[in-house]
Amino acid sequence: xxxxxxxxAVAKAHGYEILKNSQGEEYSVKIGxxxxxxxxxxxGNCGDSYIYYAAIGYRSASPHYGASTTTGYxxxxxxxxxxxxxxxxxxxGTGTVSNYSATNGTPYWSSSYDTWHSVxxxxxGTVSEASYVILVNGAICYSAGxxxxxxxxx
Numbered sequence: 001x002x003x004x005x006x007x008x009a010v011a012k013a014h015g016y017e018i019l020k021n022s023q024g025e026e027y028s029v030k031i032g033x034x035x036x037x038x039x040x041x042x043x044g045n046c047g048d049s050y051i052y053y054a055a056i057g058y059r060s061a062s063p064h065y066g067a068s069t070t071t072g073y074x075x076x077x078x079x080x081x082x083x084x085x086x087x088x089x090x091x092x093g094t095g096t097v098s099n100y101s102a103t104n105g106t107p108y109w110s111s112s113y114d115t116w117h118s119v120x121x122x123x124x125g126t127v128s129e130a131s132y133v134i135l136v137n138g139a140i141c142y143s144a145g146x147x148x149x150x151x152x153x154x
Contacts, residue, residue, distance in 0.1 A: 001046050001047045001048060001073060001075060001133075001141045001143055001144060002044060002045060002046060002144060003043050003045075003046045003139045004140050005026065006026050006028060006138040006139055006140060007134050007140055008138060010081075010135075010136070010138050011028055011136075011137055012031075013080075014080065014137065014138075015031050016028045016029065016031060016136070016137045017029060025043060027043070028137040028138050046076050046077075046135065046139055047073055047075030047107070048073065048074050049071075049072070049073045049131065049144065049146055050070075050071065050072060050074075050127070050146055051070070051071040051086060051126065051127050051147065051148050052069065052070045052148060053067055053068070053069050053123075053125030053148040053149070053150050054068050054148075054150050055067050055068075055123075055151055055152050055153055056114065057153060058153070059116070061116075063116040063118040064118065065117045065118070065119065065120055065153065065154065066116050066117070066152075067088075067115050067117070067125070067150055067152060068112070068113075068114050069086060069088075069097075069112065069114070069115060069125055070110055070111070071086050071110065071111055072084075072102075072108070072110030073102075073108070073109055073110075073133060073143070074108050075107045075108075075133060075135060075141055076107065076139075077107060077136055077137050077139070078105055078106055078107055078136045079104075079106065079107065079109065079133045079134070079135055079136070080103070080133075080135065080136050081101065081103050081133070081134055082102040082103045082109075082131075082132055082133030082134065083100055083102055083130070083131060084098070084099040084109075084131045084143075085097070085098045085099070085127070085131050086125060086126065086127055086128065086131075087125070087126045087127075087128050088115050088117075088124070089123065089124045089126075090117050090119055090121065090124075090152065091121055091122070092117065092118050095115070096128070097113065099111055102133065109133075117152050121151060122151060122152075123150055123151070124147060125147060125148055126146070126147040127143045127145055127146050127147070128143070129142065129144070131143040
């Protein structure tokens, strides 16, 4: 996952402030903390996002062919709120599963569920690059879109 910017209102609500270094890059610090020119700029990597996607076989109800998913994140700070979306594609088309409150307040969150498909064969599960969380320090963290494939079977 990677930081794309900062939300000053979220940062302030949790005791942080957003500042800029001499290059104009934003970073977050605790309100009232001593700031030196050597403080690191909080940019770049802010954690990991993942998806585990594996075929689970056949059921008699339609659609018939299943896959099990676990998706989530492990980030560098507690999370204020987020949005998570996974996209599933197979030879019959594409579907999306969304979670509009992808957070439990900690740096770790996951969701597990089954998807059901009308065809067998290759299927791809991807965390949408629109998936993000906002950390309590105000950092806006987007997923880098990890993916995993499986073969749906009868």
